[in-house]
Amino acid sequence: MKKNTVVSGFTRSLCLLFTLLLPTLALASDGSGMLQLGGIRIEFILFAVTLLGVALFHNYTMWVSLAGLSAILISKYLFLNDFSFTQHIFGSSGHEGEWRVLLNLIGLLFGFAILAKHFEESELPKILPKYLPDDWKGGFVLLVMIFVISAFLDNIAAAMIGGAIAFVVFNKRVHIGYLAAIVAASNAGGSGSVVGDTTTTLMWIDGVNPLHVLHAYIAAGTALILFGVIASIQQDKYQRITKDAPIGVTVEWKKLGIVALILVCAIIANYAFDFPALGVWVAILLGAFVVKTPWSELKNAAAGTVFLVGLVTCASLMPVDELPPATWLTTFYLGFVSAVFDNIPLTKLCLEQGGYDWGFLAYAVGFGGSMLWFGSSAGVALANMYPEARSAVSWLRQGWHVAAAYVIGFFVLLALSGWAPHAPHKASQENIVKQETTTKPDA
Numbered sequence: 001m002k003k004n005t006v007v008s009g010f011t012r013s014l015c016l017l018f019t020l021l022l023p024t025l026a027l028a029s030d031g032s033g034m035l036q037l038g039g040i041r042i043e044f045i046l047f048a049v050t051l052l053g054v055a056l057f058h059n060y061t062m063w064v065s066l067a068g069l070s071a072i073l074i075s076k077y078l079f080l081n082d083f084s085f086t087q088h089i090f091g092s093s094g095h096e097g098e099w100r101v102l103l104n105l106i107g108l109l110f111g112f113a114i115l116a117k118h119f120e121e122s123e124l125p126k127i128l129p130k131y132l133p134d135d136w137k138g139g140f141v142l143l144v145m146i147f148v149i150s151a152f153l154d155n156i157a158a159a160m161i162g163g164a165i166a167f168v169v170f171n172k173r174v175h176i177g178y179l180a181a182i183v184a185a186s187n188a189g190g191s192g193s194v195v196g197d198t199t200t201t202l203m204w205i206d207g208v209n210p211l212h213v214l215h216a217y218i219a220a221g222t223a224l225i226l227f228g229v230i231a232s233i234q235q236d237k238y239q240r241i242t243k244d245a246p247i248g249v250t251v252e253w254k255k256l257g258i259v260a261l262i263l264v265c266a267i268i269a270n271y272a273f274d275f276p277a278l279g280v281w282v283a284i285l286l287g288a289f290v291v292k293t294p295w296s297e298l299k300n301a302a303a304g305t306v307f308l309v310g311l312v313t314c315a316s317l318m319p320v321d322e323l324p325p326a327t328w329l330t331t332f333y334l335g336f337v338s339a340v341f342d343n344i345p346l347t348k349l350c351l352e353q354g355g356y357d358w359g360f361l362a363y364a365v366g367f368g369g370s371m372l373w374f375g376s377s378a379g380v381a382l383a384n385m386y387p388e389a390r391s392a393v394s395w396l397r398q399g400w401h402v403a404a405a406y407v408i409g410f411f412v413l414l415a416l417s418g419w420a421p422h423a424p425h426k427a428s429q430e431n432i433v434k435q436e437t438t439t440k441p442d443a
Contacts, residue, residue: 065310107277150189180399181231223409335368354424
């Protein structure tokens with residue numbers, strides 16, 4: 001009750017403050033440029049306040065996200081005459097628009113919530129204790145499995161499957177440090193594969209050679225060992241893995257088949273259309289004719305999905321038009337930025353800038369988001385299953401090993417591989433086209 005009163009008072013205070021400031025801001029606006037406070041554009045200040053609200057009021061993250069988005073949009077319309085949210089979402093000449101990313105994100109979060117429930121109801125997680133070690137090593141093996149799965153599937157799917165298994169084998173008592181490790185394993189596993197993470201897929205589509213991100217696994221593998229061992233020991237002390245599988249459990253092969261169909265269709269749609277959510281929902285609808293579909297999971301995933309879409313939209317509205325020069329130090333810092341800032345626009349900016357070592361960048365923006373529960377879509381999806389994970393303070397305090405592993409993994413990669421920036425790939429492709437054109441014999 002006390003907490004609700006505090007949140008309610010805080011919300012009322014913010015609304016009152018904004019109501020008092022709105023007329024002044026409207027009078028100050030001439031539509032020619034964005035208001036700045038202390039040399040910082042107001043959108044960045046509002047976004048920072050939104051992130052602070054998410055960290056402090058983790059039980060109200062959806063409302064904080066929507067309030068932050070509303071405030072940012074109002075500031076845009078007040079101070080910029082040429083701003084159009086419709087064009088920002090649906091695009092215009094010279095601007096791609098955010099609708100594709102947002103629609104894909106919505107489809108994956110809702111779709112993989114159903115996938116996780118199908119997987120849980122298949123009863124397969126209940127027989128896994130038969131094959132997993134019955135001490136801390138069992139938790140570590142599970143994290144390795146998530147890491148490997150994520151190299152071929154979307155990291156959201158890997159995290160959801162891992163969360164569903166952990167829910168069963170740890171008797172519904174999963175340590176927050178281990179939840180952070182599940183998210184980290186899913187993000188690390190996708191960092192060196194162009195089909196394992198949205199960021200690496202973006203690189204591939206943009207023309208980056210898939211082999212140029214492969215060495216990210218040096219850092220990702222190092223990080224997995226570090227955070228994996230620590231988190232598994234944390235979990236073992238908190239709740240040991242189930243020693244034996246229950247007697248008489250029968251695997252529901254139809255439900256397991258639907259899980260496989262969803263994953264296969266997601267991969268095919270990702271390859272063919274760069275839209276894995278399409279394949280996920282085609283498979284779910286086909287599966288509805290075979291088994292009972294747990295549609296109630298859509299309601300359970302709604303708040304988390306709205307929250308992440310709101311936060312990603314806020315991030316996309318930030319006027320980040322350029323980055324510092326492409327160096328290993330810049331890339332290192334981008335890992336921490338990706339924990340609070342959507343890594344998709346960050347990756348787009350890096351691709352436009354060029355000159356990065358793509359393996360370093362894939363590891364930084366892919367794994368870096370694991371440091372906070374809302375830093376990656378995999379973290380938000382898992383928080384839908386485990387609401388107790390929606391505490392930035394608890395995530396940082398109990399999942400500290402993820403941030404430490406990120407730093408150590410990065411510098412191990414730097415020591416073993418060295419910073420080897422690739423030439424801007426778009427410029428290279430243009431040169432190839434020019435050479436082919438000039439060497440082509442006349443008809």
